[in-house]
Amino acid sequence: MNRPAPDRIWLLVPVGMLYGLLALLPMGLIVQFSFADGAAHYADVLGSHLLLRVVQNTVAISLITTIIALLLAYILAAALWRASPRGRNVLLAFILLPFWTAVLIKNFAWAALLQDNGAINSLFQAIGITDAPVTLLHNRLAVIIGMVHYVLPYAVFPIYTSMLSIDPRIERAARSLGASAPHIAWRIILPLTIPGITSAGLLVFIISCGFFITPVILGAPSDMMVANLVDYYVHTVVDFGSAAALAVLILLAVLPLIVVQQLLPKEGMHGAS
Amino acid sequence: MAHRDGVAHPLLFLLSAPIVLFLLLPSLIIIPMALTKGELIQFPPEGISIHAFADYLSDTQWLQSTLLSFQVAALAVILGCLTGSAAAIALHNKRFAGKGLVTSVILAPIVVPLIVLALGEYLLFAQARMIGSWIAISLVHAMLVTPYVFISVQTSLTAELNPALIRSARSLGARPLSVFRHVYWPAIRPGVLSGAILGFAVSFDEVVVALFLQGPDTVTLPVRMFTAIQFELTPKVAASASIFIMLATLALIAQALLTGRRPVR
Amino acid sequence: MDAGVSSALALGAGHATGRHVDVQHIWKAYTPGAFVVRDVTFTLQPGEFLTLLGPSGSGKTSTLMMVAGFEVPTEGQICVDGKDVANLPPERRNFGVVFQGYALFPHMSVLANIEFPLSMKRVARARRRSMAMEMLDRVGLADFAARRPRELSGGQQQRVALARALVFEPDALLLDEPLGALDRKLREQLQVEIKDIQRRVGISILYVTHDQDEAMMMSDRIAVMANGAIAQIGPPSEVYLHPDTPFVAGFLGETNLLPVSFEGQQGAQAVVRYADGTIGHARMPHIVRPPRVGDRALVSLRPERISFSGPIEAVVSTHAFLGRHARTVVQAMGQPIIVSTTDLVTPAPGTALHIGWKDEDAQLLDDSSGDGNGST
Numbered sequence: 001m002n003r004p005a006p007d008r009i010w011l012l013v014p015v016g017m018l019y020g021l022l023a024l025l026p027m028g029l030i031v032q033f034s035f036a037d038g039a040a041h042y043a044d045v046l047g048s049h050l051l052l053r054v055v056q057n058t059v060a061i062s063l064i065t066t067i068i069a070l071l072l073a074y075i076l077a078a079a080l081w082r083a084s085p086r087g088r089n090v091l092l093a094f095i096l097l098p099f100w101t102a103v104l105i106k107n108f109a110w111a112a113l114l115q116d117n118g119a120i121n122s123l124f125q126a127i128g129i130t131d132a133p134v135t136l137l138h139n140r141l142a143v144i145i146g147m148v149h150y151v152l153p154y155a156v157f158p159i160y161t162s163m164l165s166i167d168p169r170i171e172r173a174a175r176s177l178g179a180s181a182p183h184i185a186w187r188i189i190l191p192l193t194i195p196g197i198t199s200a201g202l203l204v205f206i207i208s209c210g211f212f213i214t215p216v217i218l219g220a221p222s223d224m225m226v227a228n229l230v231d232y233y234v235h236t237v238v239d240f241g242s243a244a245a246l247a248v249l250i251l252l253a254v255l256p257l258i259v260v261q262q263l264l265p266k267e268g269m270h271g272a273s
Numbered sequence: 274m275a276h277r278d279g280v281a282h283p284l285l286f287l288l289s290a291p292i293v294l295f296l297l298l299p300s301l302i303i304i305p306m307a308l309t310k311g312e313l314i315q316f317p318p319e320g321i322s323i324h325a326f327a328d329y330l331s332d333t334q335w336l337q338s339t340l341l342s343f344q345v346a347a348l349a350v351i352l353g354c355l356t357g358s359a360a361a362i363a364l365h366n367k368r369f370a371g372k373g374l375v376t377s378v379i380l381a382p383i384v385v386p387l388i389v390l391a392l393g394e395y396l397l398f399a400q401a402r403m404i405g406s407w408i409a410i411s412l413v414h415a416m417l418v419t420p421y422v423f424i425s426v427q428t429s430l431t432a433e434l435n436p437a438l439i440r441s442a443r444s445l446g447a448r449p450l451s452v453f454r455h456v457y458w459p460a461i462r463p464g465v466l467s468g469a470i471l472g473f474a475v476s477f478d479e480v481v482v483a484l485f486l487q488g489p490d491t492v493t494l495p496v497r498m499f500t501a502i503q504f505e506l507t508p509k510v511a512a513s514a515s516i517f518i519m520l521a522t523l524a525l526i527a528q529a530l531l532t533g534r535r536p537v538r
Numbered sequence: 539m540d541a542g543v544s545s546a547l548a549l550g551a552g553h554a555t556g557r558h559v560d561v562q563h564i565w566k567a568y569t570p571g572a573f574v575v576r577d578v579t580f581t582l583q584p585g586e587f588l589t590l591l592g593p594s595g596s597g598k599t600s601t602l603m604m605v606a607g608f609e610v611p612t613e614g615q616i617c618v619d620g621k622d623v624a625n626l627p628p629e630r631r632n633f634g635v636v637f638q639g640y641a642l643f644p645h646m647s648v649l650a651n652i653e654f655p656l657s658m659k660r661v662a663r664a665r666r667r668s669m670a671m672e673m674l675d676r677v678g679l680a681d682f683a684a685r686r687p688r689e690l691s692g693g694q695q696q697r698v699a700l701a702r703a704l705v706f707e708p709d710a711l712l713l714d715e716p717l718g719a720l721d722r723k724l725r726e727q728l729q730v731e732i733k734d735i736q737r738r739v740g741i742s743i744l745y746v747t748h749d750q751d752e753a754m755m756m757s758d759r760i761a762v763m764a765n766g767a768i769a770q771i772g773p774p775s776e777v778y779l780h781p782d783t784p785f786v787a788g789f790l791g792e793t794n795l796l797p798v799s800f801e802g803q804q805g806a807q808a809v810v811r812y813a814d815g816t817i818g819h820a821r822m823p824h825i826v827r828p829p830r831v832g833d834r835a836l837v838s839l840r841p842e843r844i845s846f847s848g849p850i851e852a853v854v855s856t857h858a859f860l861g862r863h864a865r866t867v868v869q870a871m872g873q874p875i876i877v878s879t880t881d882l883v884t885p886a887p888g889t890a891l892h893i894g895w896k897d898e899d900a901q902l903l904d905d906s907s908g909d910g911n912g913s914t
Contacts (some may be wrong), residue, residue: 015359018419029393089328097525098296100476102495104517106300110300117315117316152292170607175639176628177702179654179658183658187654226388247393250388256305261384
C-alpha cells in the first residue's frame, strides 16, 4: 500500500562518499602500511615492552573509570527520573553543560584545580587536612578524575532511558505488596535497569579506551594509554608502519565491544507493555 | 497533600548534589582563573585583572587559531548537515534487511577511537599532499558531525513528519523537490538546527585529528591550547578557554530554546 | 498437591474473609478547591464485591487509589475494622491491588512474583515457597511456576496477578480497571474467572470500572459515581431498575425520560401527571427532600419494561431488529418513546397501537441534584 518513493535511497550517496573517502580509504591505508614489511611491524609492536604496560594501563584506567562513572551516573539518572519537571530541567542543564564543554577545557580546568598551588590543595591546607601540598596532578588518580568527568554524561542517558521505560504501575504493585523504598530499589528498579547499565558501561568503556588528551595533560608519562602509544610511534619514533599495526590491533580489540554495544536493545525491554 | 507516588528519597538528592558540583566545578573556575593578575594560574588568585584577555586578544597567533577554528567548524557543519539530513531522510520509514547495519555505520564515528581515525587521515592526506590544509581538517570534521545531525534529524522526522502527508503530496502530483520543500523541510528544520549546534561544538572542540593534520599556518585553537597546556598553565589559556565556556553556554541555551519552542503534541 | 500442607489462607469455599473497610466522607483535591472526590462514603463488607462505576473523571480511580494508599485524602477517614489507615503508606496497608495490565514483575518468574509479597513480609524461604506453590495450584498454574510473565497468555497473567495479590492474606482486593485494555471476548472470559476466584477464596473486592455490563455481571453492589461523588449505591437490579437520578438512569443502559409534574404521594408511590395530562403512578426516589406538589420532575422507564398493550395510544416511528431484542421507537404522549421487546412480530412504521407499563417500573427521579448531564 505505502510504496516508498524508490528514489529516496539515493540520498545515502553523500554519506557513502564522505565515509568512503575519509573512513574506508584511510582504514585501507592503515592496513596497507601495517603490512608494509610483511608481519614485521606487528612483531615489533607486539614484542615491545611498552605495549604490555600501555595495554595494562588502558584496561585498568578504563575499567576503574567505567565502574566509578556507572555508580555516579546511576545516582544522577535516578535523581533525574524522580525530580519534579522543573528540577529535572535544571539537573539536565547541569549534566549537559560539561557535555558541551571541550574535553581540553575540562582537562585544563582539572589541571588547574589539582596542581600543587591549585584550589583543592589550598582547600586541604585551609581546613588542615595537610600542611604541605599533596601531589594530585600528573598521576593516575588525576587521569581517572578527568576521564570520569568526561564520560559521566554519556553514562547517565542510557540508564535514565531504561528507568523511563519502567511502567509506574510496577512500582505501585510492589508497594501494595509490602515493598519499602530500599526493597523496590534493589529488587525491582535495579534488575529492570540492567539493560541500561550494560549499554552505558560498554559505551563508557569504549570511549575510555580511546582516550588520548587526558593522559597527556593530567597523567604521568607512566600512565600512557594505547592512543598515546600510536601518537608516540607517529610523532616521536616516526614509524608509520608500527603505528598502523598498533591501530589495527586497537580496532580489532574495540570492534567486538562496539558491535555488542550496537546490538543491545536500546529501549528498556521491560515495563510498559 | 503531596502525591505519594514517585516521591524520591531525599537521600537521592543529597547524594547527587556533590556529583553535580563535581560536574560543574571545572566550568565554574575557568573564567575566574582568567581574571587573575599574576602570570601563572594559582589559588587563591593574586588579584583581579583582565590582562590575560588583553594578552590573548593581542596575540595574532592565538587570534588566527581562533578564526581558523570557526572557519573549520563552519564548513564542517554545512557539509555534515547535508550528509546527515540526507541520510536521515533516506532511511526514514524504510524497512529493509541491513537497515540496522547502515544506521550503525552512520553512527560509527561517535565510537571509533579517534586516534585510529587520525592516523588514517594523516596517511591519506600525506599522500594527497594536503597536510596543513584547513579543508582537510574540515572534511574529517564533517564526517564527525554527520552522526549527530543524523540522530537529531531522525528524531524530529519521527516526531513531526506525518507519512500520510508525503503520500498525499505525491498523489497530488508534487515533484520531489517541492515535496522536500513543503513536507520534509518544515519537519526536519528543528532537527537540522540542533544537530548543527551540536556539530559545531564537536568540530570546535576536536583536538586529535586537528593535531595530526596541522600545518604551520593551520593550528586550530584546541591544538594551540593543547600544546600550551603541556608547557604551562597560564591565564592566557584560561582566557581563550573562556571562549569555549561561553560558546558551550550559548549552545546549551540555544538548544533549550529550540526544544522549548517545539510544539507539544 | 500434598493435602497435608497447611495453608495460612482460610480458602474454604464460600467462606467470607476480609475485614470491614469503611470509607468515611473522603474528599480529594490535587489543587486547592478543585475537588475530584467529594464526600465519598461506603463500607466494603467482608466477602462483598463492590464496584465503583462511572465515566472517566468521575473520581472512581482516585477513590480506589486513596483506599490503596497511593493518594492521601484531603479530608476524611479510611478505616479497616475501625482503625484509621488514611495516613499509612501503601506498603504498610494490607490490600492486594491488581492493576490494568497486571503490573507483573517482568524480570521474575511466576513463582518469584507470587513469593514477592511473602518475602517482603519476611516469611521464611521454605514456607514462602510452599505457600506460593499452593496458591499457584489454586489458580491452576502450578505447571507455569518457572515461566516469565511475558510467556503467559492474558488470562494466565491475570491469574498470576490475582494469586500474587491474594497470597499474603490481604484485608481486601482492590482492582483498578484490570480488564480496561482488553477486547470484549477476553474481557467476558476474565470477568468469569475473577468472579470464580473470589467465590472460592471468599475475599472482599473493591472493583473499579467504567463498563456498566461488567459492573452488573460481577457486583454484589454498585456505587455509581459522577463528578467525584457517589450518585447511588445498591445492588445491580436496584440501581438499574430504580435509579435515583437522571445520570444513573442514563449511565446504566438505555432509558426513557418522561417529563412529569408531581401531584402528591399515595402510600409509598408518587402520583404524577404526564405531559399529555395522563395521571399515573411511579416509585418514589430515595432522596432526602421529597418533591412538593406541582414540582416538575422526570420519570425513568426502561424500554424493556414497556409492553405493546395498555392504555396509552402510540404510533410506530421506526423499528430495528438487533438480534437479542428488537428496538421500536413509538410516538406517544407527545414524545418519542423507546420500546424494547423480544417479540418476533414486528410492527411496521405508521402502525397505531397501545403501550403500557406497570406502576412499579416507572421511577420518579430526583432531578434536583444536578449531578450530571447523562440523560439519554
